[in-house]
Amino acid sequence: MIMHYAVLGSGAMGLRFGILLQQSGQKVDFIDTWDRQVSTITKQGGVYVSRDGENRHLVLINITFPENYHGHPDAFIIFTKQMGLKAMLKRSAQLFDDQQYAITLMNGMGHIEKINKYFKAEKVIAGTAMIGTVLNDAGDVDFIGKKGTGTIHLVNETEKPDKFTKQVVSEFKKAQLGPKLTTNFLGTLLTKVIYNSVVNTLCSMYKLKEGEFISASVSTKLINRLINEAYHVCDLAGIEPLNSKEEEFNAIVHATRDVTPLHYPSMYQDISKQRPTEVDYINGYLYDLGKKYHYNAQAHDFLRDLVHLAEHAEIVTQ
Template identity: 30%
Template sequence: MKIAIAGAGAMGSRFALMLAQAGNNVLMIDGWQAHIDAIKANGLQANYNGEEVVVKIPIVSQTEVPSDEKFELIILFTKAMQLESMLQSIKGIIDQNTKVLCLLNGIGHEDIIEKFVPMENIFIGNTMWTAGLEGPGKAKLFGEGYLELQNLGENSEDNAKEIADVLSEAKLDARYSENIRYSIYKKACVNGTMNGLCTLLDANMASVGATSTIKVMCQLIVKEFASVADKEGVKLNQDEVLELIYGSFNPETIGLHYPSMHQDLIKNKRLTEIDYINGVISRKGIKYGIPTPYCDFLTQLIHAKEEIMEAK
């Protein structure tokens, strides 16, 4: 399949590498010039579960996307705050047959995507894979994962299942979901706890998980997510969500991972996606008249940290 990865950071690099290794025609699109230059010069270098691999994958800047090519599938991995500008940049490679799969962290991205893509071609999902960047063009990929996806448009279920098959053939373990919004809220709870706390505490998930206060903090944050989700017809099983979060503390699986927000802010001094994770729960809490003090405070603390670190 001819696939474009729009947002070729850590997770985009994982998907590009695995899809290319499975024989797909992959193009990476990104906005970080040093990353682009490194991959053009040396290929995508990765520590892949302890094995050093190099895969030659074409990559272009989002300002230089070829308008004469069309793609069967575009997978969105850009940062949430950069989504609309990315879609504006790549609209020339989208036609009436292009399927667009959004795997961004956070909630509600389809509201932006449908400005560029008809609803029947929009697919949303969430992934439990992890990835990191050790520098421009160098990815660290470890552990196992899976992803779930679903069509937004009516009568697009077969297309969703075809996309899942292509991803699974690349060993990404993709599953069709009958209730993707539940899965997205569940993943958002993981991001809403681990991303902010690991960033503020400057620690990986195992270290944060070993603290005496972590379970109480997670319970209170998840309760806020669940209260907002309930207003939108999503009934979260809080015990199931907390079990998923606690499972991420295991150093023998993904516990040694630093979440993407930590990588962005602490490592690279980049602005974070907090407004699209805890921040969106705060905004929806105001809308529905639900107190969300923990999400409010986490959002404010991360923004304060961004200012202190002069993130851009």
């Protein structure tokens, strides 16, 4: 069976998922609102793809703005930044119907509520992606890691996998995206939020590659403090992450030391290009969730402010 996907938000991760699915035999369209991305890829006839900075080659894809798209996909794969999601969904609203699915593996939290304004819960498949990808420039993407590197978790918002979801998992496996299906909705999403609240923020503030961060003698202390706060927030909220605290610590160490040691996180890429980061939807989300239960996750709140200071510093020091 050939599924028809449309990638809504064709940045680094959107391109990687869409291209790998296309190369595995699925039909994929690409949609974006960044003028230079659309115009560059259209002019080139596709996107230049590298893997770990090598073997740069052109992959043919079609891309358009939401207003000019006339396809009718089975599912939209949503990969916009949190702060741009509302506008993207509004511009794309005419493309949606009640039979289509939304698949989203965005960083942070806050996106599900926006997506639910257009897609019912039983049509939403969410998840997390432990896959590094860099958008070097418009129309130029670098896949970090060897083929098959990285894993993703997929979960139905209803926590009840249906036939369509199982087909998606099968196709994602064929595309070597490493999918694992869970039935713990909030726990799945929070597991990646906790990871990003440590690695994205600390690496990005100090402009460190992930391997450089984990080699620091103080990294263990920082990781444990942030994990402990985050898990306390989850306990108060009645959310059970997929990993225990020890497993989460080990996952962070393994990923940064062994899987993507030469990778700069996406938050660093945003800061270096003078774009706002998603820190309010990551560390800020954990702090705000804790406040609901009268708990002050002060380390996460402090890091949120420091990341915003790093954003400011990148602008004023140029």
